[in-house]
Amino acid sequence: MMKRRYRDSQSQGQPRHKWRYNPEGDSGFLKDEKPTNLITQVADYYSARTNKTLEQREASPIIHLKKLNNWIKSVLIQLYARRGDSVLDLACGKGGDLIKWDKAMIGYYVGIDIAAGSVEDCRTRYNGDADHHQRRNKCSFPARLIVGDCFDLKVPFDRVLERDAPFDICSCQFAMHYSWSNEARARRALANVSALLRPGGTFIGTMPDANVIIKKLREAEGLEISNSVYSIHFGEEFARKKFKSSSPFGIKYNFQLEDAVDCPEWIVAFNVFKKMAEEYGLDLVLVKNFHEFVYDFMKNPEFVELMRRLGALGDGSPDQSTISPDEWEVANLYLAFVLRKRGQPDRARANNRVQREHTHIAKEDIMVIRSED
Numbered sequence: 001m002m003k004r005r006y007r008d009s010q011s012q013g014q015p016r017h018k019w020r021y022n023p024e025g026d027s028g029f030l031k032d033e034k035p036t037n038l039i040t041q042v043a044d045y046y047s048a049r050t051n052k053t054l055e056q057r058e059a060s061p062i063i064h065l066k067k068l069n070n071w072i073k074s075v076l077i078q079l080y081a082r083r084g085d086s087v088l089d090l091a092c093g094k095g096g097d098l099i100k101w102d103k104a105m106i107g108y109y110v111g112i113d114i115a116a117g118s119v120e121d122c123r124t125r126y127n128g129d130a131d132h133h134q135r136r137n138k139c140s141f142p143a144r145l146i147v148g149d150c151f152d153l154k155v156p157f158d159r160v161l162e163r164d165a166p167f168d169i170c171s172c173q174f175a176m177h178y179s180w181s182n183e184a185r186a187r188r189a190l191a192n193v194s195a196l197l198r199p200g201g202t203f204i205g206t207m208p209d210a211n212v213i214i215k216k217l218r219e220a221e222g223l224e225i226s227n228s229v230y231s232i233h234f235g236e237e238f239a240r241k242k243f244k245s246s247s248p249f250g251i252k253y254n255f256q257l258e259d260a261v262d263c264p265e266w267i268v269a270f271n272v273f274k275k276m277a278e279e280y281g282l283d284l285v286l287v288k289n290f291h292e293f294v295y296d297f298m299k300n301p302e303f304v305e306l307m308r309r310l311g312a313l314g315d316g317s318p319d320q321s322t323i324s325p326d327e328w329e330v331a332n333l334y335l336a337f338v339l340r341k342r343g344q345p346d347r348a349r350a351n352n353r354v355q356r357e358h359t360h361i362a363k364e365d366i367m368v369i370r371s372e373d
């Protein structure tokens with residue numbers, strides 16, 4: 001594997017902003033648990049997750065939720081991806097969206113994830129190699145895969161991806177909240193997206209809906225909210241269940257989702273996210289809690305048919321299983337968003353993009369970026 005080290009970043013500077021660092025709040029957070037340790041914990045957790053056979057997957061207690069999540073991501077991709085688009089998939093994981101991008105007939109794909117094991121699985125999927133006896137189709141678009149921390153302050157992604165950018169679409173599915181461990185990382189995440197998208201380009205994503213989580217927390221007796229498939233636990237530092245609007249970063253909780261997640265995550269206050277995104281030239285196009293998303297897009301017969309095919313709600317026949325109330329409650333903990341980068345497309349720059357032909361990725365083609373502490 002190719003390895004790179006970066007000592008400092010040449011990425012664009014941070015714009016002026018309203019939310020100032022809260023040294024007291026941040027140092028309190030840093031004293032107990034260094035974000036670096038938590039970031040490693042997240043990376044190790046996802047890297048260690050093994051692939052499942054089709055039978056194991058179907059037996060998962062959250063299989064319908066997983067199918068619903070796939071439906072939501074598919075709808076976002078179908079709505080915003082155009083044939084030939086160049087796509088940047090931040091926190092691409094095991095490449096669970098590769099088939100969706102292939103169906104959208106994109107022209108180029110770059111996937112980045114902090115978990116080396118997941119990127120290796122993504123490579124296998126991309127190449128169409130059989131996995132657990134599952135036949136897979138090879139992806140038809142050229143691609144590049146990178147192991148790295150998408151929100152690292154020391155990694156200048158605009159330089160790393162200089163020959164790949166600008167992208168028409170940036171996608172960050174179920175991962176943006178990992179950047180909210182502190183303000184600098186949250187800003188770096190948005191700065192990276194903005195620097196790499198073309199003017200007029202689209203940023204699509206899904207992440208926890210902080211409004212719902214905080215509301216449930218306040219309604220709960222203790223510091224935990226849960227049902228049979230998930231639990232969210234806040235530390236004693238949040239015993240008063242009050243969150244200062246002056247320090248919206250570093251609000252950590254532990255999230256466990258049966259058969260899917262078990263690691264630290266951070267609250268993303270959407271109003272702050274929206275305003276901060278505007279500072280980086282990214283304007284809100286759409287935000288919908290998953291429940292609202294389902295109700296709204298199920299009015300479209302094309303997406304009803306897609307839902308039937310994916311089987312998240314069963315296939316309509318009475319003997320078919322469907323999403324359970326507990327899974328549906330978890331869906332309510334998430335939202336989908338779409339942002340658009342301000343400006344008009346710069347055709348000259350888009351045409352400069354390096355033409356890539358290959359549709360096979362070897363192990364040694366994966367670039368590994370390690371930043372120095």
Ligand SMILES: C[S@@+](CC[C@H](N)C(=O)[O-])C[C@H]1O[C@@H](n2cnc3c(N)ncnc32)[C@H](O)[C@@H]1O
Pocket residue numbers: 039042043046047090091092093094095096097112113114115118148149150151152172173174175178
């Ligand atoms: C819930 S999974 C989602 C994976 C994929 N986007 C999907 O929808 O299938 C979250 C992913 O975020 C990745 N991740 C977490 N923090 C990251 C970081 N700082 N940089 C890159 N990837 C990160 C994890 O390794 C994991 O693959």
